[in-house]
Amino acid sequence: MKMNVQVILKSALVALLSLVASIRADAQRAVRPSAETKAIKQRIASLCGPQMRGRGYVGRGAERAAGYIARQLQEMGLDSVYTQMYSFPVNTFPGAVSLKLGKREAVPGVDFLVDAASAPFAGEGERIKTVDLLKYASALPTASAESPLPLPPARVRLLKNADSAKKLLADPRSLPDVLPRGAYIIPTRGKMTWTVSTDTTANGATIFYVQDSALPRRVRRADATVGAEWEAATRQQNVIGMIRGTEVPDSFVVFTAHYDHLGMMGKGTVFPGASDNASGTAAVLWLAGHFAAARPRYSVLFIFFSGEEAGLLGSRWYTQHPTVPLERMRMLVNLDIMGDASGGVTAVNATEFPPQFATLTRLADSAGVTVKSRGKAANSDHYFFSEAGVPAFFLYSNGGAGYYHDVFDAPKTLSLAGVDGVVKLLVRFAGAVMGE
Numbered sequence: 459m460k461m462n463v464q465v466i467l468k469s470a471l472v473a474l475l476s477l478v479a480s481i482r483a484d485a486q487r488a489v490r491p492s493a494e495t496k497a498i499k500q501r502i503a504s505l506c507g508p509q510m511r512g513r514g515y516v517g518r519g520a521e522r523a524a525g526y527i528a529r530q531l532q533e534m535g536l537d538s539v540y541t542q543m544y545s546f547p548v549n550t551f552p553g554a555v556s557l558k559l560g561k562r563e564a565v566p567g568v569d570f571l572v573d574a575a576s577a578p579f580a581g582e583g584e585r586i587k588t589v590d591l592l593k594y595a596s597a598l599p600t601a602s603a604e605s606p607l608p609l610p611p612a613r614v615r616l617l618k619n620a621d622s623a624k625k626l627l628a629d630p631r632s633l634p635d636v637l638p639r640g641a642y643i644i645p646t647r648g649k650m651t652w653t654v655s656t657d658t659t660a661n662g663a664t665i666f667y668v669q670d671s672a673l674p675r676r677v678r679r680a681d682a683t684v685g686a687e688w689e690a691a692t693r694q695q696n697v698i699g700m701i702r703g704t705e706v707p708d709s710f711v712v713f714t715a716h717y718d719h720l721g722m723m724g725k726g727t728v729f730p731g732a733s734d735n736a737s738g739t740a741a742v743l744w745l746a747g748h749f750a751a752a753r754p755r756y757s758v759l760f761i762f763f764s765g766e767e768a769g770l771l772g773s774r775w776y777t778q779h780p781t782v783p784l785e786r787m788r789m790l791v792n793l794d795i796m797g798d799a800s801g802g803v804t805a806v807n808a809t810e811f812p813p814q815f816a817t818l819t820r821l822a823d824s825a826g827v828t829v830k831s832r833g834k835a836a837n838s839d840h841y842f843f844s845e846a847g848v849p850a851f852f853l854y855s856n857g858g859a860g861y862y863h864d865v866f867d868a869p870k871t872l873s874l875a876g877v878d879g880v881v882k883l884l885v886r887f888a889g890a891v892m893g894e
C-alpha cells in the first residue's frame with residue numbers, strides 16, 4: 459500500500475499535536491497544587507520571610523515567628539492559645555561577619571561559615587601565620603581547654619591538616635576549645651552545615667571554615683570580622699494551641715513541630731530554614747486549622763517548639779513542665795523536615811511502638827503514602843516525650859534537594875510533593891488511634 463506523502467505528514471502532525479496536548483494536560487494536572495499544598499506553601503513563605511530573620515536569635519527572629527504562629531492559631535479559633543517561656547544561653551552573630559583574603563572578599567554562607575561557638579574578632583590587614591597542626595601531633599592527645607595547643611603567636615592563623623589533627627584529639631569535637639585566642643582559617647570542602655551553639659570557645663578562638671575554592675593559593679593578609687555576642691539567657695517560647703474534645707476531652711492527640719532555625723550569621727546572611735522546619739510548622743498549622751473546623755471527640759494539642767536547633771531545649775523544657783499530663787497523651791506526631799515527600803516519609807520510633815506503626819502503615823498503604831520504619835533516635839522533639847512514656851513518632855519526608863542548615867534551604871527549593879497526602883493521612887491516623 460502506498461500513501462500520499464502529504465497525508466503521512468498531516469497525520470504525523472496531528473499525532474504529534476495531540477501528544478503535546480496530552481503532555482501539557484498531564485503537566486498541568488501534576489503542577490496544580492491542592493488546597494492543602496497551597497496553604498502550607500503560603501505559611502512556609504511567611505515563616506521564611508525577611509522579617510523572620512531565619513527564626514533565630516538576631517533581631518528577635520524566633521520571637522517574631524512565635525507571634526505569627528500564635529496569631530494563626532487564634533484566627534483558626536482554637537479553644538486556647540498560650541506560650542510557655544523559658545531561657546537558655548546562646549552565642550549570636552548580630553554584628554558584621556566578613557572575611558577578606560588578600561584582595562578577595564569571601565561570601566558568608568557560601569565561601570565560609572564561622573564556628574557557631576566563635577568569639578568576637580576584628581582585624582584589618584592581619585598577617586596570616588600558616589600552622590601545620592600535624593607538627594603538634596604529640597601535644598594533641600593531651601590538649602585541653604586549660605592547656606591549649608602551644609601555637610606560635612599570631613592574630614590570624616591558617617590551620618593545615620585540621621581534619622587529621624582532630625583524629626588525634628581525645629574528643630574530636632574539641633578542636634575549637636584547644637586553640638589559643640585568635641582567629642583561625644580552617645580550609646574545608648564540600649557541603650557546609652551551620653549550627654547553633656549554647657557555648658563559646660574555651661579560650662576565645664574565632665573560627666572561619668573556608669571553602670578550598672575560595673582560598674587564594676598564596677594569601678598573606680586578611681581582614682576578618684566576627685560580630686559575635688554571647689547571650690547568657692535568651693528568653694524563648696513554646697507556642698501551644700488546644701482544641702477541646704467534644705466527648706473525651708481528657709484524651710489528647712498531639713502534633714508538634716519546631717519553628718526555630720539558625721537565624722543569622724552577621725547582618726546580611728540569613729538561614730531561611732524552609733525545609734528545617736518551616737515546612738513541618740506549616741504542616742502542623744494546617745492540621746490545627748483542620749481540627750479546629752472538624753471538632754473531634756478527643757482533644758488535640760499543637761505544640762510549636764523553640765530551641766530545637768540549640769539541642770531540643772524547647773521540647774525538653776515542655777516535658778519537664780507539661781501543660782497537659784503526659785499520661786493523657788495517647789499519641790504524639792512530630793514533623794521536622796516536611797518539604798518534599800516524593801519518596802514518602804520515615805517514622806522514627808516505628809520499632810518502639812509497633813501497634814501504632816501498624817495502624818499508620820495500614821492507613822498509609824490505602825492512601826498511597828510510603829512510610830519507612832526507623833528505630834529510636836534523639837534527633838528531634840519527639841525524643842523526650844517517648845523517653846517519658848508518650849507514644850511518639852517523628853516523621854520526616856524523603857525527597858528534595860537536600861539543603862540542610864545552609865543558606866540555600868529556601869522556600870523555592872521545596873516541591874511539597876506528597877505533603878498534602880501526609881497531612882491527610884495524619885488526620886486519619888489521629889482518628890484511628892482514638893478508636894474511630
Ligand SMILES: [Zn+2]
Pocket residue numbers: 716734735766794795
Ligand atoms: Zn529541624
